[in-house]
Amino acid sequence: MRRNLLPILALLTSTLFLFLGNGLQGLLLPVRGSAEGYSNEILGLIGTTWATGFVVGCFVAPNLVRRIGHVRAFAGFGALICLNVLLTGILVDQTAWLILRAVTGFCTAGTSMIIESWLNERATNESRGAIFSFYISITLFGVVGGQMMVPFADVSTPILFMICGILYCLAIIPTAVSRAASPQPLKRVRLDLKGLYRNSPVSFIAILLIGTANGAYGTLVAVFGARAGLTEDMIAIMVSVTILAGAVAQFPAGRLSDRMDRRYVLAGLAGLGAVAGVGLSVFQPANVYMILILVSLYGAAANALYPIAVAHANDHASSEDFVKISGGLLLLYGVGTIIGPSLGGPVMTWLGPHALFAVTALSHILVTAYAIFRSRIRAPVPVEERDSYAGSPALAPSLTTPESLLLNPRAAEGGSDQDQERTAS
Template structure:
């Protein structure tokens, strides 16, 4: 078993460095920005900037890699991501941070795609699923570790910006030393709205609003936690716990969605998320335990929605199109990610910190209502025609290449054959 992972160990290590730095970067900015007196609206724009940069990275990276090669493109992106993080420590203004966060999002998406391309190229056909599972777990652990690292020092200084930049640079090493000279070409993301809508209206509608909800919470949860009075260690745990809960929830959710109409499963977990939203709004919980419990319920719900939506869309996908459909849905998720932090940041500034959950609740209500309506209009897919549910990282850390890494060799080849015939 271990020998199968030796060829990809260095790449998994590089990915863990990248996600560790991303965990630090994603938490230090809202925590430090709140301490500097930045408004919730400007901190929400950090998430908007990240989403714009991330989407651009998913779209443009394949062309860049085709021009300059994997190693050079990855080196440039890791270096620029490190520079953008150091720049945030030097220029303490919201508008500079928003622009730098967008640059970092672009570089982060591109770097992740290149690592995933290398992993996909080196994975043996019979080990692809296991390697994808290990890759997902490594990334989850790295993000969580990066966030929890902030509890070990003072966030008011330069330290954590420097540590994050160091790990962005360390992510360079495995690809620079890789013996793989010709990794597979990267998957290009294309947004064909008509094709996506014909394939599954529920997936198109739901993935956008889940992007709104998840990005709003993912960006501004640290701001909410800080203004609720939680200390730094509790803030880090408050932001990490939903991710862990979401990862664990994908196991029972995946089993359930393979056995019944995935749309009903989506409605169920959206309803659970809505209940958590309502409790945050009505109870205004104070202290660690009530906030942790509600955050776990909310995270276990919202971070399990994305893979259910992708699996439902792939159930209807024509042969050889599943990877492109997953890439298109990712771009729609990213479009929601642009709007979500903007809406939530404005609401928290104009009303109260709990307005964050009014935005997420609105998104979840729309998902529930529309999905129930579509259930009444279209029959469920037969169990025999379903694709297997596959746990996946949250949309904010997925790329079009993630879908290719998680696919079987037959699916990858079918996708390539379809693209060649276009």
């Protein structure tokens, strides 16, 4: 393990600081925005513009990296992110925040794609699994660690924005001074919506709805906490507990989906997430411990859905199509994260802060209904022919790029005879 990780230590260190900054900024903005009296619609749009910038970055950033090189591109993207977060703390204006957040999303896609492609080039078939798992762990620790910094300073001052800028500067340094050779040019991203739907209608619809629910929750849950009267430390705990519960649930949920029709597992988990959403939106518990229990239940269900939906899509595709199918689904998830905050903000204004969970519950109910409906139309892939489940770093609210899929050990597997015989109707 040490031999595999030492050559990429600089990249992993940059990854840690990058996601620490992402986690801190992602929670700080809605908390500060709520304190400034920004409307739910504006706070939702802040999440929408970030997701839009991120998705656009997945398409455009590779061309920029090809022109100026990985190291200079990474330093440039990182500097822009740092500049943006500092300007966000200075220009406390909702219009400025929307513009700055879109640029940050774009640059985050660029920095993530560079790190992920660099890690992939250093990985061998023997070390790919270890590097992939370590990368997932670092992204998770970084996001949660950044979120937990919020209670340690007054959100009404520029201090946390300055700390966030420091973290982004620290993310630039290890990669900028690394002696590792630059990787090959980034891959072009192609989104074949018709092909994705033909391959697996359930995964197509489910991923879009999962992105909608996770995008709304990831952007607006801090707004819910502020409007519901929770303290800043409890908001940070609530958001972090959701992610940690999802991380814990992925393994048992994935193993269960390896043994039975994945559509039933999708339906069950989505149903569980809907129950948690209904409990929070209808009963509106005031007890903070009951809220934590319900959001933990929500996180365990909602954050385990994405990798199972991807695995189901790969069940109906040949192994060599893993990157194309999974990359398309990842970008489709990004489209959902654009829709979710745009829908959640107005609903919260109309029906109150707890209505955020009505949006997530409706999305999960639709996933449950469609998964059960499709299970009556199409026979499941036999267990012995299925793609094996693997966890995903795409835990809400943070996105990874299609480059991360190349780190997955399944990306290096060749197609088998059984793969070639599968149909995708």
